[in-house]
Amino acid sequence: MPRKPVARDAVLDAFEALLIEVGERAATLDAVAKRAGVSKGGLLYHFPNKEALITALLERLDLLADEDTELMKAAPDGSAAYFIRSSLWAGTPMDRAFVAATRLAEVAHEETRRRFAAIQQRWLDVLAEDVGPEVAKAVSYMGDGLYFNAMFEGGQDDGNAGREADVEILLGVLERLRK
Amino acid sequence: MPRKPVARDAVLDAFEALLIEVGERAATLDAVAKRAGVSKGGLLYHFPNKEALITALLERLDLLADEDTELMKAAPDGSAAYFIRSSLWAGTPMDRAFVAATRLAEVAHEETRRRFAAIQQRWLDVLAEDVGPEVAKAVSYMGDGLYFNAMFEGGQDDGNAGREADVEILLGVLERLRK
DNA sequence: CTTACTGTACCGTCCAGACGGTATAGTTTC
DNA sequence: GAAACTATACCGTCTGGACGGTACAGTAAG
Numbered sequence: 287m288p289r290k291p292v293a294r295d296a297v298l299d300a301f302e303a304l305l306i307e308v309g310e311r312a313a314t315l316d317a318v319a320k321r322a323g324v325s326k327g328g329l330l331y332h333f334p335n336k337e338a339l340i341t342a343l344l345e346r347l348d349l350l351a352d353e354d355t356e357l358m359k360a361a362p363d364g365s366a367a368y369f370i371r372s373s374l375w376a377g378t379p380m381d382r383a384f385v386a387a388t389r390l391a392e393v394a395h396e397e398t399r400r401r402f403a404a405i406q407q408r409w410l411d412v413l414a415e416d417v418g419p420e421v422a423k424a425v426s427y428m429g430d431g432l433y434f435n436a437m438f439e440g441g442q443d444d445g446n447a448g449r450e451a452d453v454e455i456l457l458g459v460l461e462r463l464r465k
Numbered sequence: 466m467p468r469k470p471v472a473r474d475a476v477l478d479a480f481e482a483l484l485i486e487v488g489e490r491a492a493t494l495d496a497v498a499k500r501a502g503v504s505k506g507g508l509l510y511h512f513p514n515k516e517a518l519i520t521a522l523l524e525r526l527d528l529l530a531d532e533d534t535e536l537m538k539a540a541p542d543g544s545a546a547y548f549i550r551s552s553l554w555a556g557t558p559m560d561r562a563f564v565a566a567t568r569l570a571e572v573a574h575e576e577t578r579r580r581f582a583a584i585q586q587r588w589l590d591v592l593a594e595d596v597g598p599e600v601a602k603a604v605s606y607m608g609d610g611l612y613f614n615a616m617f618e619g620g621q622d623d624g625n626a627g628r629e630a631d632v633e634i635l636l637g638v639l640e641r642l643r644k
Numbered sequence: 645c646t647t648a649c650t651g652t653a654c655c656g657t658c659c660a661g662a663c664g665g666t667a668t669a670g671t672t673t674c
Numbered sequence: 675g676a677a678a679c680t681a682t683a684c685c686g687t688c689t690g691g692a693c694g695g696t697a698c699a700g701t702a703a704g
Contacts, residue, residue: 291648309572311490314693325650327698332648336694391617392571393488399617423631424638427610428603434613435606438570438578452602459603462642470683493659504685506663511683515660 294332296322298346301339305386307440310393340390344401347383351405354380358412365416366425366460369409373429374453375436388437406430421463428456473511475501477525480518484565486619489572519569523580526562530584533559537591544595545604545639548588552608553632554615567616585609600642607635 300322304313315336319329333339354372361368375381390398406426413422435449479501483492494515498508512518533551540547554560569577585605592601614628 293649311572315695316693325652326695327651328649330695334695389571392568393490402617420634420638423634424603424607427607427614427631427635429610430613431606431609434609438581452606455599455602456606459599459642463638472684494661495659505661506665506686507684509661510685513661 291332293322293324293328297324297329297332298339298342300324301343302382302386305343305389306382310389313389340395340398343383343386343390344398346379347387348401348405350380350383351408355408355412358409365412366421367457369413369425369429370432370456370460371453373432374449375432375439381436384433385437388433417460417464421460424463425460470511472501472503472507476503476508476511477518477521480522481561481565484522484568485561488619489568492568519574519577522562522565522569523577526566527580527584529559529562530587534587534591537588544591545600546636548592548604548608549611549635549639550632552611553628554611554618560615563612564616567612596639596643600639603642604639 297318301313301318304317304321315329316326318339319326322329333342358365358368358372372378372380375385387398387402391402409429410422410426413425416422417425432449432453476497480492480497483496483500487496494505494508497518498505501508512521537544537547537551551557551559554564566577566581570581588608589601589605592604595601596604611628611632
């Protein structure tokens with residue numbers, strides 16, 4: 287067998303990282319190739335065009351979201367608490383894929399929007415089983431709010447110090463709503 | 466004095482509209498000029514470069530945010546209820562400026578991020594006076610979540626039908642937290 | 645011999661910004 | 675009060691650079 291396509295994942299990771307750190311505008315093919323330590327020709331060997339790069343990222347997101355939903359369902363202290371905690375930027379593969387995709391949605395990318403809506407709905411369904419439909423909505427929006435803020439910080443960890451305390455506060459509020 | 470600069474406001478409005486509807490990427494100088502019914506030269510007469518356009522938009526946002534904060538403080542059913550209601554996309558000047566600026570933050574625009582942080586903090590302070598610091602955080606994140614979703618819909622009104630019901634649900638949850 | 649690349653050269657398009665020109669309203673000078 | 679001038683408010687065109695994508699020749703590993 288020939289050698290393995292090591293570049294493919296490197297390119298996808300680089301694309302993700304650039305989307306998070308500098309936004310869609312600056313995530314050019316040249317920049318992605320450079321960051322991945324791959325030639326532009328090599329990049330285009332795996333992804334014939336930019337759309338293919340986006341598609342691959344969205345597929346990665348879907349996969350991670352599915353895994354995350356399973357973890358959420360199985361969370362010992364309830365899916366709502368898990369959801370709030372996991373909405374904090376922790377640099378997990380899921381966080382990265384999510385925020386990176388957010389950047390694409392901002393550029394009015396229809397397919398990306400559809401995927402987000404679908405993922406949100408799945409989460410909402412799981413949350414409703416835990417805390418009922420009303421509180422589920424509240425929790426869902428709080429989670430979106432946390433992501434909204436993570437988006438701004440561009441994947442830096444320093445903004446996180448205060449945010450962790452916020453998560454504890456939100457969990458406290460959730461407890462009050464459970465009763 | 467010579468004739469009035471009617472084009473200036475038209476250009477800013479057009480820039481805002483394009484940011485909301487098609488994102489930063491497509492809000493080019495040419496597109497803005499065309500939408501504003503102004504020549505590109507005329508646009509650049511008022512705003513020497515794109516950065517100047519952004520600066521003007523952020524100043525507009527600051528102004529509207531100040532006005533909004535005053536309204537929030539004076540709201541009869543409390544600032545928290547006002548905040549949740551006003552976080553729904555209603556196409557107000559404030560909504561438009563906010564979501565438009567959101568698009569810029571996605572492009573990793575530092576100044577925009579700073580402004581957002583400042584506005585958020587002001588809101589949070591007012592909310593805390595109404596419902597205390599913990600619930601204020603929860604309300605603040607819910608509002609961010611609503612904006613996060615409005616951002617995706619790109620300023621279309623049709624996504625709003627379901628959202629209005631969500632606001633009522635969130636207000637209900639808020640009532641439970643007030644007790 | 646195939647797969648997985650590197651590297652370079654190139655093309656069409658788009659975009660920010662520069663620039664030269666024009667129309668018009670107010671201001672000064674006689 | 676009319677001509678001369680000035681400043682403002684634009685218009686239309688051009689250019690240089692970046693970006694997405696193509697093409698293709700070569701190389702190295704399995």
